[in-house]
Amino acid sequence: MSAVIENHHDDHHHGPDKGLMRWVLTTNHKDIGTLYLWFSFAMFLTGGCMALVIRAELFQPGLQLVVPEFFNQMTTMHGLIMVFGAVMPAFVGLANWLVPMMIGAPDMALPRMNNYSFWILPFAFSMLLSTLFMEGGAPNFGWTFYAPLSTEYAPPSVTFFIFAVHLMGISSIMGSINVVVTILNLRAPGMRLMDMPLFVWTWLITAYLLIAVMPVLAGVVTMMLMDIHFGTAFFSAGGGGDPVLFQHVFWFFGHPEVYIMILPAFGIVSAIIPTFARKKLFGYDSMVYATASIAFLSFIVWAHHMFTVGMPIAGELYFMYATMLIAVPTGVKVFNWAATMWQGSMTFETPMLFAVAFVILFTIGGLSGLMLSIVPADFQYHDTYFVVAHFHYVLVPGSIFSIMAAAYYWLPKWTGNMYDETLGKTHFWLSFVGVNVTFFPQHFIGLAGMPRRYPDYALQFADWNMVSSVGAFIFGFSQLLFLFIVIKCIMGGKKATDEVWDGAEGLEWTIASPAPYHTFSTPPELPERSMA
Amino acid sequence: MARKESKVGGVQRLKASLQWLIAVAALSSSWQALADWSALNMTRGVTAISREVYDLHMLIFTICVVIGVLVFGVMIWSMLVHRKSLGHKPATFSHSTKLEYAWTIIPIFILIGMAVPATSTLRDMYDASGADIDIEVRGYQWKWQYTYLSDDPNQEVKFISSLLTPPDEYYNRTPKRENYLSDVDNPLVIPINKRVRFLITSNDVIHSWWVPDFAVKKDAIPGFVHEAWAVVEEPGIYRGKCTELCGKDHGFMPIVVKAVEQAEYESWLAMKQQEALQVYETVGKTWTMAELMETGEQVYAQACQSCHQANGQGIPPAFPSLVGQGLAIGPIDAHIDIVVNGKAGSAMQAFAAQLNPAEIAAVVTYERNAWGNNVGDLVQPRAVNALISSKE
Ligand code: HEM
Numbered sequence: 001m002s003a004v005i006e007n008h009h010d011d012h013h014h015g016p017d018k019g020l021m022r023w024v025l026t027t028n029h030k031d032i033g034t035l036y037l038w039f040s041f042a043m044f045l046t047g048g049c050m051a052l053v054i055r056a057e058l059f060q061p062g063l064q065l066v067v068p069e070f071f072n073q074m075t076t077m078h079g080l081i082m083v084f085g086a087v088m089p090a091f092v093g094l095a096n097w098l099v100p101m102m103i104g105a106p107d108m109a110l111p112r113m114n115n116y117s118f119w120i121l122p123f124a125f126s127m128l129l130s131t132l133f134m135e136g137g138a139p140n141f142g143w144t145f146y147a148p149l150s151t152e153y154a155p156p157s158v159t160f161f162i163f164a165v166h167l168m169g170i171s172s173i174m175g176s177i178n179v180v181v182t183i184l185n186l187r188a189p190g191m192r193l194m195d196m197p198l199f200v201w202t203w204l205i206t207a208y209l210l211i212a213v214m215p216v217l218a219g220v221v222t223m224m225l226m227d228i229h230f231g232t233a234f235f236s237a238g239g240g241g242d243p244v245l246f247q248h249v250f251w252f253f254g255h256p257e258v259y260i261m262i263l264p265a266f267g268i269v270s271a272i273i274p275t276f277a278r279k280k281l282f283g284y285d286s287m288v289y290a291t292a293s294i295a296f297l298s299f300i301v302w303a304h305h306m307f308t309v310g311m312p313i314a315g316e317l318y319f320m321y322a323t324m325l326i327a328v329p330t331g332v333k334v335f336n337w338a339a340t341m342w343q344g345s346m347t348f349e350t351p352m353l354f355a356v357a358f359v360i361l362f363t364i365g366g367l368s369g370l371m372l373s374i375v376p377a378d379f380q381y382h383d384t385y386f387v388v389a390h391f392h393y394v395l396v397p398g399s400i401f402s403i404m405a406a407a408y409y410w411l412p413k414w415t416g417n418m419y420d421e422t423l424g425k426t427h428f429w430l431s432f433v434g435v436n437v438t439f440f441p442q443h444f445i446g447l448a449g450m451p452r453r454y455p456d457y458a459l460q461f462a463d464w465n466m467v468s469s470v471g472a473f474i475f476g477f478s479q480l481l482f483l484f485i486v487i488k489c490i491m492g493g494k495k496a497t498d499e500v501w502d503g504a505e506g507l508e509w510t511i512a513s514p515a516p517y518h519t520f521s522t523p524p525e526l527p528e529r530s531m532a
Numbered sequence: 533m534a535r536k537e538s539k540v541g542g543v544q545r546l547k548a549s550l551q552w553l554i555a556v557a558a559l560s561s562s563w564q565a566l567a568d569w570s571a572l573n574m575t576r577g578v579t580a581i582s583r584e585v586y587d588l589h590m591l592i593f594t595i596c597v598v599i600g601v602l603v604f605g606v607m608i609w610s611m612l613v614h615r616k617s618l619g620h621k622p623a624t625f626s627h628s629t630k631l632e633y634a635w636t637i638i639p640i641f642i643l644i645g646m647a648v649p650a651t652s653t654l655r656d657m658y659d660a661s662g663a664d665i666d667i668e669v670r671g672y673q674w675k676w677q678y679t680y681l682s683d684d685p686n687q688e689v690k691f692i693s694s695l696l697t698p699p700d701e702y703y704n705r706t707p708k709r710e711n712y713l714s715d716v717d718n719p720l721v722i723p724i725n726k727r728v729r730f731l732i733t734s735n736d737v738i739h740s741w742w743v744p745d746f747a748v749k750k751d752a753i754p755g756f757v758h759e760a761w762a763v764v765e766e767p768g769i770y771r772g773k774c775t776e777l778c779g780k781d782h783g784f785m786p787i788v789v790k791a792v793e794q795a796e797y798e799s800w801l802a803m804k805q806q807e808a809l810q811v812y813e814t815v816g817k818t819w820t821m822a823e824l825m826e827t828g829e830q831v832y833a834q835a836c837q838s839c840h841q842a843n844g845q846g847i848p849p850a851f852p853s854l855v856g857q858g859l860a861i862g863p864i865d866a867h868i869d870i871v872v873n874g875k876a877g878s879a880m881q882a883f884a885a886q887l888n889p890a891e892i893a894a895v896v897t898y899e900r901n902a903w904g905n906n907v908g909d910l911v912q913p914r915a916v917n918a919l920i921s922s923k924e
């Protein structure tokens with residue numbers, strides 16, 4: 001940001017440019033945050049439609065709507081779009097909006113790069129989505145794209161998939177470098193690391209995880225590219241390669257990746273619960289240490305996704321024990337949230353409803369994760385709907401609920417208007433019911449023996465699949481209500497105060513609502529030490 | 533540990549109330565599901581190992597439920613009582629070293645309580661002592677091949693096991709029968725009370741061989757042979773599934789294992805060996821066009837149709853059409869070659885490993901003369917056999 005403002009340029013610096021070019025050229029963290037969030041929502045609906053195709057097909061036994069080839073494309077694209085297009089960009093969008101405002105910085109440290117990191121994404125996802133119209137169809141080998149199904153046996157569109165993944169990786173790495181540099185350099189004078197809000201902390205750690213593992217993902221897809229087009233045989237047994245190597249490399253990326261999708265959620269919930277309990281966050285220090293331990297452990301547990309590939313027993317035991325250990329810091333977080341609520345003075349506006357639901361439902365996902373880490377039992381759970389239930393519990397009422405909570409919590413700050421509380425609560429209850437009706441029965445379906453990624457199933461799974469599909473449609477359609485609520489809030493509504501919530505703490509609540517285009521051009525005076 | 537002992541009663545009660553809760557949920561959505569509790573939980577199975585796994589599952593499940601009930605109980609209590617609307621004033625505490633130590637350390641002990649039985653079960657599963665019978669399990673897109681290994685190659689029994697449910701059923705043209713998608717043409721047959729070792733591998737992509745009743749799930753990976761074993765205690769029919777995404781018909785390659793008394797197993801094996809000998813004889817004789825076409829049509833339906841489709845049109849580009857183009861109307865030697873040896877880097881397998889020479893001759897002849905291809909030539913099993921032996 002240019003520090004010196006000449007008089008005749010004044011108007012350019014006080015407000016945004018007009019028209020489309022404002023969005024294309026913007027280097028303003030709030031604009032870019034908004035772009036990320038809308039992009040993510042568009043991908044959420046796109047991936048959601050694919051999920052509904054899947055659930056519609058699974059409503060009854062038999063093939064009614066799609067053929068198996070297309071079903072596999074739907075599961076693959078759904079997973080890829082939700083992970084890389086919906087959840088991750090939403091968190092980056094929130095980081096863009098919030099990190100500078102929370103640490104009292106005027107903008108992200110590298111604004112031009114910020115613009116690039118966003119604008120790569122539409123290209124990446126257009127490329128990925130275009131594969132649906134190619135001969136041979138879209139990628140059909142699952143979001144985990146195990147070789148050799150994704151190499152020797154893949155449809156021709158796999159090459160486009162590889163380049164799309166490369167673009168997403170570049171975008172994520174640039175975005176995370178920006179977050180790290182911003183947090184380490186642009187904090188308001190006097191704000192120590194241990195004074196930072198937890199959202200900033202969790203994002204700092206997430207950004208390091210991203211920088212560490214996105215290159216691994218890039219490496220694995222590049223090896224695939226070489227195998228497919230340049231005659232190498234990294235993953236081809238026939239050529240002396242090793243298909244299991246693929247899985248090790250993939251999950252070395254993949255397991256930290258799942259924590260990339262949950263750590264910022266921890267930060268959001270740690271901001272919201274204290275506000276509506278009107279009580280300080282319990283155990284701030286242990287929250288930070290727990291987050292760091294989870295991040296560390298996430299690098300040394302990857303093969304818990306591979307218990308059935310035939311590892312020697314020493315390997316199985318090591319990965320089992322290491323995975324079980326993650327439950328300890330995860331437990332610390334949950335207990336801290338419960339202790340924050342305890343003896344508070346709670347009210348239940350929409351953000352709080354989503355945050356509390358997050359804690360409870362995420363914990364259910366954590367407990368099923370603990371069950372999955374027990375190797376002999378995992379032999380029965382692995383690649384069944386039990387696993388599907390597990391990761392949807394941590395990702396949908398986990399990550400996605402936290403994003404919804406964040407949207408409701410900070411919308412008044414972003415738009416200057418209060419959202420419609422009644423509609424917000426309706427949206428919450430529909431989502432809450434929908435999510436549980438969809439995913440809870442999947443625990444049973446899985447235990448009873450239905451494998452995942454099946455377009456059709458034996459008759460004994462019919463009842464619960466039907467229930468699950470009904471839930472999915474409830475959940476899916478209630479997201480249109482969310483869209484309506486957000487648009488309504490942007491268009492107008494009760495004016496928000498600067499503080500918005502009576503118990504809210506943090507620098508973002510000290511600036512006007514809506515947040516002016518430029519904030520903290522001069523660093524704020526910190527209130528007397530509040531944290532630690 | 534002592535703590536756990538004293539909790540058992542409570543655990544039982546909790547378990548009962550949880551079952552009750554789930555039952556209510558089931559009731560409200562489906563009477564049928566309620567009728568069958570096994571539709572909701574893990575299979576207990578028919579081996580000592582599978583029962584150990586089931587007990588382990590119930591133990592960790594119960595521990596998780598107890599933890600869940602306690603934590604959610606505290607939260608719900610708090611949400612009901614510590615509300616602003618009830619005039620509750622917020623407390624000011626924000627940490628407690630004692631509590632924080634407690635809820636870091638206690639979970640570690642609970643985890644140890646889970647890890648101990650888990651480790652011992654896993655060690656039992658990894659017991660690598662010898663076996664009474666060795667069976668190679670080989671995954672193909674989209675069927676299983678079972679080979680009863682024997683020191684004498686003439687005694688070896690080998691067959692393909694694939695889905696029995698006809699497309700009419702899964703395309704909803706005829707009613708779905710019992711064991712829909714769970715029946716195969718040739719089940720694996722094993723004797724009870726014998727230690728059967730499965731040597732699991734794959735010919736193309738990764739599959740995974742899962743029989744819940746044995747608690748056996750092992751990935752079938754090209755280039756690797758992994759081992760699993762089972763001692764089945766009760767005669768019966770046990771059904772399993774492929775559990776690693778392996779392409780379009782991943783959901784259509786079930787597993788059926790028939791466990792029988794030793795005597796029955798032996799006579800079955802002898803019969804299979806006899807059949808193999810008969811095949812030898814049929815390869816020697818000269819076949820007519822009509823015979824080849826008739827057998828060819830059957831073989832096509834069993835081995836080729838899932839990719840190249842009943843009408844031969846395939847699903848291009850992955851699975852090319854055989855009608856009026858390519859090898860099917862080209863030189864016959866190349867046609868035989870691709871069926872015998874497959875095509876590297878594609879889903880086209882080397883069928884010499886799955887079909888006998890007579891079947892290969894028949895199906896090649898069929899492909900050249902069906903769907904209006906009408907090339908008019910045919911190939912004798914003898915010729916196919918000569919080609920295969922010359923390779924060896
Ligand atoms: C206490 C914490 C957790 C434990 C112990 C745990 C454990 C596991 C284990 C053992 C598996 C492999 C299951 C199998 O394939 O057989 C698994 C799968 C998975 N977990 Fe977790 N998990 C935990 C939390 C999370 C969180 C927080 C997320 C993401 C937000 C997550 C996302 C996933 C995903 C996406 C998969 C499935 C990947 C796939 O195969 O497609 N898990 N988890």
Ligand SMILES: [Cu+2]
Pocket residue numbers: 254255258301302304305
């Ligand atoms: Cu993991």
